[in-house]
Amino acid sequence: MRMIQLLPEHQTPNHKPSKPTKEQLNNELNFHLAEKELMKLREEELISQEEFDQISKLNRQKFNPLLSPLMCDKP
Template sequence: MNHYENKKVTKITDEIIENRLEPKKVSQEQIQREFDYIRAEKLLKKMLEKGLITVAEFDKITALNRQTFSPVLAEIMP
């Protein structure tokens, strides 16, 4: 069996390059919310590790943090 079989090559053209997505501009407010979310999650993880909260409480607070801070990547976070 030839190891080149089933390989697909895509030619990059000017049309493909011109149709690429433009990067989104992030506001200072969004950056601050992202930072605050990360800080809150770090603190929450420390509380869980020390046994101050249960896993169920951790999950509930994490969900609330995502609603409160609206991090950009919340849609793909577990």
């Protein structure tokens, strides 16, 4: 493994993370509730994997959840 030292000009400054707005929190909650229901439909084989992926993608677009990029390997 190769390691390099970051110079100060290449390091990110220390910022306090901003608090999410109520709208962002509501979007996050609604996204997770929609995904939970979607998973139930998939587990019961009422929708195909392709349909699941398409609907999940639409959910990410509609709700724009904060944690989606961390949890999903598909854009």
